[in-house]
Amino acid sequence: MSSTEQPGIRAGTPHAVPPTSPRVGDGETPRSVRLTGLTLNVRARAARRDGLPPALYVHGLGGSSQNWSALMELLDETVDGEAVDLPGFGHSPPPDDGDYSVTGHARAVIRYLDAAGRGPVHLLGNSMGGAVSTRVAAVRPDLVRTLTLVSPALPELRPQRTALPTALLAFPGIAPLFGRLTRDWTAERRTREVLALCYGDPGRVSPQGFRAAVEEYERRLTLPYFWDSLAGSARGIVNAYTLGGQHSLWRQAERVLAPTQLVYGGRDLLVSFRMARRAKAAFRDSRLLTLPEAGHVAMMEYPEVVAGAFRELLAEAGRRPDRTAMTSETLMRGA
Template sequence: MSSTELPESVAAAVDPRVSPVRVAEGETLRSVVLPGLTLAVRSRSATAEGAPPALYVHGLGGSSQNWSALMPLLADRVDGEAVDLPGFGDSPPPDDGDYSVTGHARAVIRLLDAGGRGPVHLFGNSLGGSVATCVAAARPDLVRTLTLVSPALPEIRVQRTAWPTALMAVPGMTGLLGRLSRDWTAEQRTRGILALCYGDPSLVSEEELGHAVREMERRLQLPYFWDAMTRSTRGIVNAYTLGGQHGLWRRAERVLAPTLLVYGGRDQLVAYRMARKASAAFRDSRLLTLPDAGHVAMMEYPREVARACRELIDDYDRS
């Protein structure tokens, strides 16, 4: 493995014209190069000596920045790293073009094995939740605890508000959506995403909105952005249809790590009702429900999520 520090001013390697990724105060960004795979990793060092490692995995269309609100709140408990999945954030596409849930999980496992950081406290949101579930089921030796925020696990009755996202998996649909939305500004796109993902988008400050718009502008400059979105969406849909031992719910049943499940009452992408099924599937689980939260509770209510995470980590340490 090779690791190269990337200062905030360095632009995405694929195109010198692409804007640099934002790095918040107290964070560092580095590139981890593996055979056929390069992953950007955002780090926030622990404030306590000897703190155990943690790894945060974002959702579809997101990036490691999605964890920037939660990571500092847990810095006294864990040494945090957040990965940009292949094709997202500042990570280029994988050489093999594998954007399946299993492919993303394999990338996370390779990162942990190469860095020798396991076992970690593992966090996942949405797509990252299904990825983290696969990692914990396949490699229990790599996971201390598991925290899943609105994990993308199969639903029989998908919410109507989630259908537009799922339709991206249909061949040709991304091109059609691109043509229909070609006149949309980055701010319009950003506000649409916030309306879909937040329980109350008005909670987003003007400064946060500005950061999100600039990140959207950056992503739209990437030649592979829509391909990564489409293929990853297709990967989720395909994972939903798998049965037997490879099904996501069967994998959830095999997770040994103590698990915290976080669900939002206003989530338009993962149904609130799935909290009960998830609680039954994960053998050692606890549940945090936030009635006013949407799909990204760790961004909307980081203090509440951090409090529950602290309890999970402290209980694990005592045991």
Template sequence: MSSTESTEAAVADPAPTVPAAGATADGETLRTVSLPGLSLTVRSRAPRADGRAPALFVHGLGGSSQNWSALMELLADEVGGEAVDLPGFGFSPPPDDGDYSINGHARAVVALLESERRGPVHLVGNSMGGTIATRIAALRPDLVRTLTLVSPALPELPPQRSAWPTALASVPGLPRLYARATRDWSTQRRTHALISLCYGDPSLISAEEFAEDAREYERRLALPYFWDAMVRSTRGLVNAYTLGGQHSLWRQAERVLAPTLLVYGGRDKLVSFRMAARAAKAFRDSRLLAIPDGGHVSMMEHPQLVARALRDLLAEDHRVDDAPLDRS
């Protein structure tokens, strides 16, 4: 089946893509968690039962758990970090019900957290993953100890022009036209276009990293459900933008009780830097890390800066835990 044919049709029986559980070449561990109606691949760097505070990392649209590898390595001494492949992304197969809405992705993450029973976690999300994390923090505060959002995809109307092509992927018929128009593109050209969109400074990518990214992109393009997961998730995100009342994402941001770290890049082509001020006001207990040269994936482009800010957030959380009780 070609990518064009699979763009808007769900695949009933996708080929298995989850690698064998165990250690990877870079010292990470992949495991599969089977849950009702879905199967999730989870990436980690260290044993889970060592007493460190648990953290869960949620990637954005078109991403995977691998987006968090650099940041998890820098924080390995501080938290028991794990990153999830959302349904239909990375090595996780599509959900049985084909639900790629923000609520559907959020339910998948909540199901994972509840099945693991690790207590409230330090929840970290990027882009669409930030949208998912915001909804979880608002509706299930018992599951979230702190919240970190890297370029969260919260409603921005109108969006900046560089984000229009991504939003247009939700329009019926357009993904099919795009797939047809780009069918002759090489994997290298596709990878370069994606990196240019997501990074503030694409030159930071080494030749070795680019080659690895291209290989992974080629693997995922070959999946029969790749375009379906992308298109349906994009529609789910756009639909979430239109919700009002108590379901509004900005209203839910105001309901978040967890201490929140916001990370925004000055060169972000998908989430405007101007949204940082609005987010800082919406989240009641927020602190802001602004990275002037950063793009949409600052945890990959500037992992040291993000790790330092996250450590500061964790230190604040520890001080709250250690504070004496006021018995007056």
């Protein structure tokens, strides 16, 4: 069900993903994890049997842990899965230091994994969460067993028009201005606008899923930090795009040792489909799944296909030497 790369789709900047999944898993249990200066909401799905390897799912800009519910349900016989609400999103409050940078979000993920003692994990990220997960895998290879990236927000040179509104959120004063200009928009309208940008076919969202997304949007609009977290994280992505040297996301992608599964959608309006080829070349141990009909959130539109690719990644990685152990030994030697 994969395809070769299609031409003609221009480069883009990541946009907010739908606030909730079209299929919310009933078997999930949320909990609040308190760390110094940080509180994270973590949504866990009980594994079907004991002894399964741990996995952590990281959402994108404007999203939440619920974006992974459909995939988590399909993989509960394969991994012991948890999904995190990044600081300021979902049910996680803002960080005390107000740091919404990609590095700040990556630090939150690392702190959680260190505190939980679950590493190394199978790490999955979408959009901004893909950039965050790339940074985690590069700077803490001991915490990441495999890496799965769905439309990762890696730097692109030419933004496409559909992504410009989100990029503009990075500029001071734009977020509150946009809030004032759209104050008469209903939650239904806001949800339809986001779904139209993020889905290759918004018609795949069920009526029940749409109502859940609207209710979640209504809840978020009441949060005093809603626009701050969105604008701060958008600014963090733009800033990450400008970094060079060892802090460049592309340079860090080249440093990732974990086997990597890349997933790109042919109808993605926000991350260019043609970036799939560059990503495949950057990650040293990678395989590529391209879905011609998918948009920005393939794990929500085609969870069965993404789940199949993930299982194949794990099967292939299981036939290789334990790179995590080798990396840990290298780190201890000070290399």
